[in-house]
Amino acid sequence: MRPVEPGLADLDERALVEACLRGQSAAFDVIVERHRRSVYLLCYRFVSNHEDASDLSQDVFLRAYRGLRSFRGQSSLATWLYRIGVNVCLNRLSAKKPLSESIADRQFVDETAESATDRLLKDERGARVRAAIAQLPRKQRATLVLRMYHEMSHQEIADVLGSSVGAVKANFFHALSNLKKMLGGEVL
């Protein structure tokens, strides 16, 4: 991996963007390093598998790079990347049927102080919930992911999805109701 230039690592977002626009591609490496995990997690929440989440995350950064000149600093770089991520994921969802989560996707789990049995049960439960979320219609899935895992307000979600607050709440309601139908009482 190319080492980050010492001066770049200390720059704030705006300075990094300006450095990129001046042709310092190493500045974009710093942006990627700072935001790659949050972008990946967002994508994973949408597609529920590592392979697609990795591809989508790469696509998010590539689109961000292409559109870097349009970043005006009105929102944070994280929020801007986030919006790109949501659009990329929604486009993918409309183009591709949801994939079920593979066993291999569950292998890299951060071990914590929980007991092995508790961890295993939680993982199993989590896998079932993720699989159910992956079966939701795209708008319901997007609404649930943005609301539950990224703490966006209903208004922010409405802005991203191009709908009304009422529609977002209705989608959220139906998403949770459908999850309940799919999971039954197993996670309650």
Next chain:
Amino acid sequence: MHLRPDELIDLAEGTRAESSAAHLAECAVCRLQVAELKAMMSAAADVDVPEPSPLFWDHFSARVRQAVDAEGAPRRSFWAWPRVVIPAISVATAVLAVAVTLNWGRADPGIAPLPSVAPAPVALPVASADLLADPQSAGDTALTLVAELSSDMDFETAREAGLAARGSAEHAVTHLAGSELRELQRLLQEELARSGA
């Protein structure tokens, strides 16, 4: 009448106090729905994303860098395009207007034919001659050929022939990119060389 989905969500999320919904106290169905929504939110919130291998991140950054390097410099923003496109369209429109005006003159029977310009064997309108007299285009044999080919065609004829209509060759020519125009010029020059012009 039961509570609407948005009201149920507000109650389940706690943005609206249950005490403010009088209906809830007397409706077991709505109370159950709120309880189920809360339970599903709790279940969903408890789901972690499996962390990728630490090695993945270096590999990921390398892939992004490779894609970005292949991309070149960041592109001009959407809002910057009008600064480039509008003048270009203005110039193209002006050139088109001049060309149409020149051929319109040919359609007027009151205007006498103009002397031909060497080396073109066909008589050219004065404006075309002026165009060819331009020091930058005088030596351009491709331009000379185009001028010759179009010199006998007036505006009405061109319009009746459907020239410059979308999908026509002329329309295509006026919408060619720089590289495509250079290729067209090369082909015309080849044709000129072959015909011995």
